Amino acid sequence: MVVAPVDPAKSEAGGIVLARGAGTVHAHLVSSVDPVGKRVRISNDRGLVNGWSSHDRVCGVRVAGDGVTRSKVAGETLAADSDDSS
Structure with a gap:
């Protein structure tokens, strides 16, 4: 699975996100x-709803997996920062 930083406000139903909780990321x-409410409802791969996760806990989005790149993911990822090392 390939992941990228995400703008949680642009998350869409059907996407796969990484969310922090209980000291780990899933x-x-x-x-x-x-x-x-600035949150997403997260579920597992068996159809069970895990609950709501606030945007501050969502830290990444799946951009590709099994050799297939998601077509809509560009709108969800954070733009690469410009060189901030000055």
């Missing part, structure tokens, strides 16, 4: 989004 399916 990949979850985004089953719903709540833009007003």
Whole structure:
């Protein structure tokens, strides 16, 4: 799985995100989004809803897996920062 930094506000249902919780990071399916509450509902790969995760806990998005690149992911990833080393 290939991941990239994400703008959680642009997450879409059906995407795979990395979310921090209980001292670790897990990949979850985004089953719903709540833009007003700034959160995403995360589920596992067996259809079980795990709950809501706030945008500050979402830290990455799956951009490719099994040799297939997601077509819509460009709108969800954070733009690469310009050179901030000055």
